Amino acid sequence: MSNNSSNNSSNNSNNKVIVRIHFMRGDEVKFISHLDIMRTFGRAMRRTGIPVAYSQGFNPQPVIVFGLPLAVGVTSLAEYADIELTEAINPTALKNALNKELPAGLRILDAAFINDRKNIMSLVYMASYEIFVYVEKNEIINKGEVIIDKMNENKDEIIYKIKKLLRKDMITVVKEGKKGTKEINIKPLIVDLEIKFMDDLNVIKEKNDNRKIYKITAMLRAGGEANLKPDLLISAINKHTDLSLKIIRIHRTGLFINKDGVLEKPM
Amino acid sequence: MSVFIDDDILMQVEKPARYTGNEWNMVKKDPKSKEISIRFAFCFPDIYEIGMSHLGMRILYHLINERNDTYCERVFAPWTDMEEIMRQKGIPLFALETKDPISDFDFIGFTLQYEMSYTNVLNMLDLAGIPIRSKDRTEQHPFVCAGGPCACNPEPLADIIDFFVIGEAEEVINEILDVYKRWKTGESDGITRENTGVKEENESIDDETNTTVKNGQTKGKSRESFLRMIAKIEGVYVPSFYEVKYNDDGTIKSIQPKSNEFPAKIRKKIIKDLDQAYYPEKMIVPYINIVHDRIILEIFRGCTRGCRFCQAGFIYRPVREKKPEKLVHLAEKLQQSTGYEEISLASLSTSDYTGLKELTEDLINNMSEKRVSLSLPSLRVDSFSLSLMEKAQSVRKSGLTFAPEAGTQRLRDVINKGVTEEDLLESVRIAFEGGWSTVKLYFMIGLPTETLDDIAGISELGEKVVSAYMATPKEKRGKGLNVTISTSCFVPKPFTPFQWESQDSIETLREKQKYLKGLIKSKYIRYNWHDPEISFLEAVFARGDRRTGEVLIRAWEKGCKFDSWGDSFDFSKWMEAFKECQVDPHFYANRKRNYDEVFPWEHIDIGVTKKFLQRENEKAYRGELTDNCRVKCNYCGATVFGGGVCYE
Ligand code: SF4
Numbered sequence: 001m002s003n004n005s006s007n008n009s010s011n012n013s014n015n016k017v018i019v020r021i022h023f024m025r026g027d028e029v030k031f032i033s034h035l036d037i038m039r040t041f042g043r044a045m046r047r048t049g050i051p052v053a054y055s056q057g058f059n060p061q062p063v064i065v066f067g068l069p070l071a072v073g074v075t076s077l078a079e080y081a082d083i084e085l086t087e088a089i090n091p092t093a094l095k096n097a098l099n100k101e102l103p104a105g106l107r108i109l110d111a112a113f114i115n116d117r118k119n120i121m122s123l124v125y126m127a128s129y130e131i132f133v134y135v136e137k138n139e140i141i142n143k144g145e146v147i148i149d150k151m152n153e154n155k156d157e158i159i160y161k162i163k164k165l166l167r168k169d170m171i172t173v174v175k176e177g178k179k180g181t182k183e184i185n186i187k188p189l190i191v192d193l194e195i196k197f198m199d200d201l202n203v204i205k206e207k208n209d210n211r212k213i214y215k216i217t218a219m220l221r222a223g224g225e226a227n228l229k230p231d232l233l234i235s236a237i238n239k240h241t242d243l244s245l246k247i248i249r250i251h252r253t254g255l256f257i258n259k260d261g262v263l264e265k266p267m
Numbered sequence: 268m269s270v271f272i273d274d275d276i277l278m279q280v281e282k283p284a285r286y287t288g289n290e291w292n293m294v295k296k297d298p299k300s301k302e303i304s305i306r307f308a309f310c311f312p313d314i315y316e317i318g319m320s321h322l323g324m325r326i327l328y329h330l331i332n333e334r335n336d337t338y339c340e341r342v343f344a345p346w347t348d349m350e351e352i353m354r355q356k357g358i359p360l361f362a363l364e365t366k367d368p369i370s371d372f373d374f375i376g377f378t379l380q381y382e383m384s385y386t387n388v389l390n391m392l393d394l395a396g397i398p399i400r401s402k403d404r405t406e407q408h409p410f411v412c413a414g415g416p417c418a419c420n421p422e423p424l425a426d427i428i429d430f431f432v433i434g435e436a437e438e439v440i441n442e443i444l445d446v447y448k449r450w451k452t453g454e455s456d457g458i459t460r461e462n463t464g465v466k467e468e469n470e471s472i473d474d475e476t477n478t479t480v481k482n483g484q485t486k487g488k489s490r491e492s493f494l495r496m497i498a499k500i501e502g503v504y505v506p507s508f509y510e511v512k513y514n515d516d517g518t519i520k521s522i523q524p525k526s527n528e529f530p531a532k533i534r535k536k537i538i539k540d541l542d543q544a545y546y547p548e549k550m551i552v553p554y555i556n557i558v559h560d561r562i563i564l565e566i567f568r569g570c571t572r573g574c575r576f577c578q579a580g581f582i583y584r585p586v587r588e589k590k591p592e593k594l595v596h597l598a599e600k601l602q603q604s605t606g607y608e609e610i611s612l613a614s615l616s617t618s619d620y621t622g623l624k625e626l627t628e629d630l631i632n633n634m635s636e637k638r639v640s641l642s643l644p645s646l647r648v649d650s651f652s653l654s655l656m657e658k659a660q661s662v663r664k665s666g667l668t669f670a671p672e673a674g675t676q677r678l679r680d681v682i683n684k685g686v687t688e689e690d691l692l693e694s695v696r697i698a699f700e701g702g703w704s705t706v707k708l709y710f711m712i713g714l715p716t717e718t719l720d721d722i723a724g725i726s727e728l729g730e731k732v733v734s735a736y737m738a739t740p741k742e743k744r745g746k747g748l749n750v751t752i753s754t755s756c757f758v759p760k761p762f763t764p765f766q767w768e769s770q771d772s773i774e775t776l777r778e779k780q781k782y783l784k785g786l787i788k789s790k791y792i793r794y795n796w797h798d799p800e801i802s803f804l805e806a807v808f809a810r811g812d813r814r815t816g817e818v819l820i821r822a823w824e825k826g827c828k829f830d831s832w833g834d835s836f837d838f839s840k841w842m843e844a845f846k847e848c849q850v851d852p853h854f855y856a857n858r859k860r861n862y863d864e865v866f867p868w869e870h871i872d873i874g875v876t877k878k879f880l881q882r883e884n885e886k887a888y889r890g891e892l893t894d895n896c897r898v899k900c901n902y903c904g905a906t907v908f909g910g911g912v913c914y915e
Contacts, residue, residue: 037554042606043605060608072283
């Protein structure tokens with residue numbers, strides 16, 4: 001899982017000055033791809049004039065390592081990146097300078113020196129999400145029955161079906177990788193999952209009375225070792241139940257690293 | 268009210284960031300504030316990545332936004348996936364900055380960079396809910412204007428565009444907006460007339476235009492009254508004020524203003540002194556990769572060389588340079604405001620910039636510590652430029668481009684391409700010795716007087732380049748020789764010495780391509796060629812008159828759009844459109860004109876005179892070269908602008 005290219009190597013070498021930033025990605029930039037966000041940060045760093053370290057080679061780029069890519073369309077409160085500097089700059093000053101140069105929707109919440117030997121990318125272990133989904137109401141009516149979930153006393157059919165699925169040991173999905181498609185079991189990647197019916201909400205701008213909306217709160221494995229993207233989770237639910245959940249929005253709420261066996265926030 | 272674009276939609280389309288705006292350095296204004304009285308939609312009739320790369324758009328966007336009373340926003344052609352959804356859901360074309368529908372704006376301005384974008388102009392108007400034809404627009408519609416190089420023959424779009432800006436728009440646009448403000452607030456026509464220096468009142472507008480006046484609801488605010496006011500500004504052309512008469516053989520008899528209050532000839536506007544001209548110190552930094560994703564520094568306008576096929580070489584005359592100090596200062600500012608990692612010099616021929624050495628040395632010195640690289644396009648290859656490129660770190664040793672344009676010395680002399688085979692091979696040798704191993708050679712086929720010998724010359728030149736590589740010591744040259752020969756098809760363009768010429772038929776062009784393909788034997792040479800069908804249509808519309816406008820509309824109705832994108836180009840639809848409109852495309856593309864023929868662009872004065880172009884045409888047939896402006900003035904006519912190289 002370690003990456004050998006000069007700017008991505010999983011080790012933050014000891015004598016380097018690394019500032020870790022915690023930032024958010026709002027609606028304004030949710031349709032910007034991960035690669036484009038990386039370039040945006042690179043250019044914002046150049047604009048600050050802060051002495052950032054540059055990668056070697058033909059196209060020198062500021063050395064910034066991001067924690068976990070965010071899919072297009074997803075917002076987040078929990079983005080992290082490590083920025084390598086050539087001289088120590090007060091992290092708060094860096095935060096303020098960079099915030100002035102970042103476009104609307106990208107905001108640094110916190111910045112601090114770190115002296116982890118490993119960079120953020122190689123440490124990421126888990127991520128938490130809020131996933132808003134809906135089912136068409138007539139779809140529910142057609143299916144008729146209301147099932148009583150004895151264990152959870154939950155009268156909602158949708159919630160019942162999802163909970164029932166989660167009690168299985170195997171939940172397989174077909175994942176498209178670089179070397180073709182393969183079937184994987186995502187059950188061990190779901191650390192925790194809660195689902196709740198939302199009767200009133202402002203999660204969607206467009207009111208549509210025919211939608212019944214649920215909020216799924218999920219803790220999923222993340223990082224190079226094992227990674228489950230929330231949209232894949234939803235398609236797995238749709239595949240293994242007769243539900244057809246549609247995603248309204250996904251929001252990443254937390255990112256956790258595995259530091260010598262202990263789970264914690266990156267900063 | 269801005270349009271609402273559901274996340275669902277953006278999740279379905281390719282590169283949603285094309286439609287979301289909010290990039291760094293985007294200009295934000297509150298359109299509802301009292302200050303903003305004019306809203307301008309700057310439209311580029313192609314996708315975001317292409318439009319955002321265009322320097323003219325970048326300049327004018329910021330220039331117009333310098334005005335406190337105007338908000339200029341950007342609009343690009345939505346790609347077909349987005350368009351389909353927009354049409355399905357009834358979402359009108361909107362501006363990137365506010366997402367407001369552009370049908371509510373005061374101006375829709377198109378930049379016309381290539382003929383094959385015309386159908387996109389129509390499509391964008393339609394998506395915006397604005398009538399395609401000028402005559403169908405009413406007081407509630409925006410004014411539709413256009414500029415850019417293709418506007419030098421505006422006639423194919425004469426029934427579609429309300430007014431054109433001929434030449435460089437930087438100054439004219441402000442005059443137009445000033446007049447508009449007065450017109451909008453109801454100041455009478457007369458006041459402006461005094462201001463524009465036209466004193467006499469003229470009542471002789473013909474019946475047709477008079478009807479428009481009557482239709483104007485708000486007192487004195489008819490569309491026509493505004494157009495009349497701006498028609499007197501130098502560089503502005505209002506096609507509806509001009510009448511075209513035809514001869515029995517289909518050629519043009521005359522083009523005349525309908526009233527003598529309008530100029531008989533519309534002279535292009537230029538910026539005399541580029542150092543004094545506005546140049547933005549900020550540029551929008553897109554999120555997504557665009558074609559030219561870097562700082563663009565315009566070093567000069569025009570070209571002194573006068574290659575006889577090249578429209579840009581004539582319509583931008585005279586050459587005007589910017590001073591190196593000024594450019595270095597600008598580069599600094601732009602780098603600070605954008606954070607870009609690359610600066611590119613823009614001009615028609617970088618090597619001809621008189622301050623090149625000083626400029627590049629200063630730029631490299633200033634920028635290297637900031638890890639900003641310099642890219643030097645259209646640089647003639649010699650030892651100076653190669654060492655420069657190495658210093659500038661901007662060219663991977665993988666690709667060098669040469670444009671001999673023609674395969675033999677005879678034909679290169681015909682087109683006034685002042686480059687000899689020795690020059691070229693010498694450059695190639697230097698490049699190979701410097702470690703380069705990939706060479707691209709650009710040629711044109713179908714040039715006037717071309718024979719099969721000239722075509723064979725292309726392949727021979729390719730072989731000589733291969734031999735030059737083989738003759739380079741192994742330890743010096745790069746590995747893996749790769750020579751690409753690309754041929755485009757010659758398109759005769761207005762305001763060039765070849766404006767009278769006929770284009771080879773599609774069949775002939777194909778045969779020539781096939782012939783060349785058969786001649787190329789070396790395994791190191793790859794051959795690319797352009798589709799002659801597209802070049803044929805370019806030839807029709809480049810020299811088209813008003814009658815070809817109907818064909819554009821018909822082709823668009825049949826679904827033609829994004830015609831410069833191979834996959835959406837449908838030639839058969841175009842041919843149907845010609846047939847249905849009873850317009851013969853060969854009349855425009857494949858007919859040799861007499862020197863005394865009246866051109867559709869006869870009423871446009873680009874500076875360079877018809878007489879000069881005729882002289883150049885005659886010299887072409889004699890194979891005589893013409894010196895560039897710095898060696899000797901050839902009295903092309905561009906002195907009328909009172910600036911630039913002619914007065915240096
Ligand atoms: S007038 Fe002379 S110097 Fe000026 S552009 Fe024409 S040829 Fe060149």
